[in-house]
Amino acid sequence: MQLKFMDFCSGIGAGRLGLENAGMCCVAHSEIDLNSDLTYQLFFNDYSNLGDLTQLNSDDLPDFDVMLAGFPCQTFSIVGKRAGLDDNRGQIIYYLTDILKQKKVSFFILENVKGLINHNKGETLNFILSLLLEAGYDVYHQVLDSQYYGVPQMRQRVYFVGIRKDIKHMPFKFPQPILSKPIDDFLSDDRDYEFDVNNPTFQKYLASKYNKNQYNIEEILKNDHNIIDWRQSDLRLYDKKVPTLRTGRHGILYTKNGTLRKLSGYESLLLQGFSKQLAKKVIEHKLPDGKILSQAGNAMTVTVIEQIGKQLLKSIGEQDEQQAKLD
Structure with a gap:
């Protein structure tokens, strides 16, 4: 079975490309920045942007297996103001968890800046983890650096992977480093x-x-x-x-x-x-x-998301089937 995903806070589609490379299929995307979506359209010939996710009605969304989102990071970044969840942009996580619960989404992959880990002495991270756990998921998180996943860019980001508790699965393991081209x-x-x-x-x-x-x-x-x-x-x-x-x-x-x-x-x-x-x-x-x-500076790293996607498929026993479709 090919997993379907929805691309939230989609930007220019780096995350989408990563999961497509892993063998999954995008059914819809949501992006508030119109300039980014114009680039997204250019890359994917996809003009079906659902717009601001805070205005979405879960009942109107297509069915999908995986939520993908690089939720707004300005409020947690080490180079930005450390406002955190009190800032409106930090509220997106609430909308995402509501969609997870209302759509009973099977899996999620979320990305944010490394600064989130220690923001507010770790309280912000613990609160986000509690939201995701209360939504009914086994949650795994880890900081990965893009330079170890196929590109020569030093980019540390924290990734969250969730698997709904009622779904049979092996413990998720984050990907091991891969070689980069010169x-x-x-x-x-x-x-x-x-x-x-x-x-x-x-x-x-x-x-x-x-x-x-x-x-x-x-x-x-x-x-x-x-x-x-x-x-x-x-x-x-x-x-x-x-x-x-x-x-x-x-x-x-x-x-x-x-x-x-x-x-x-x-x-x-x-x-x-x-x-x-x-x-x-x-x-x-x-x-x-x-x-x-x-x-590009606001995007996910394609190769990191691809490797995480493949690891998710491994944990639920779907990788061999997806790889056969890609081959």
Whole structure:
């Protein structure tokens, strides 16, 4: 039996792609941001957005087996204000649990920022877990880092997996790390994205007291795939690993052939696990780079969700059948 899922807070569909890669089928999606949904439409040719999930009537939703949701994270993020469940955006978890109970959904996969774990000294996490447990699920949660699941992006997120208590299953186990392709497979945009190293702000950050003159740009340019993050008021250097993509400020640079290049929207999608075939659509349709960088920064990592989906199928004894359909 092929599991059906509904894609809540769907963004540009990274989670959808992950579960489809695992052999599941999407029956509907819900996204409040219209710009993100335009990109979703481009990727999946799906124009059936149900809109704001807080306005949905559970009785009107199609039947589905798996709830997928990267529920709003701004209120729990280490880079945002720590308002938490008192913020309206933090209320989405209540609507999600209501849908779980009213639709008697069999399984769920939820994602949020790592900052949720320690928010309010752990009370927020415990409250969310209690909501999900009271809804009738065995709940598993763990922090996973995208860099260990097929992409060279350091991105820690907490994932929740739920299996309805009355469903026979083995204990869910989160996926083991998988190999990543070389970073040059991701930083592969052939367009002109060269960055001027004489940019005044860049030079200011390079000489800031935080760096204490530890970086020499001539030395940095000697090796390919040195990654520079200058989204804060300083510079941070990484070797062949990209720091977490964000919705807000964009300022990731990398070295290639003796030059400094800006990370493109196309490349940011690859770093989130999108295929080159899908990612190229943003080039073909000339979507603004800033918009795609923001949307990618807000997305789940495709490869992580795919591996979690496969582990869910294992725990309920469905993986062999799903794999046969994919093959």
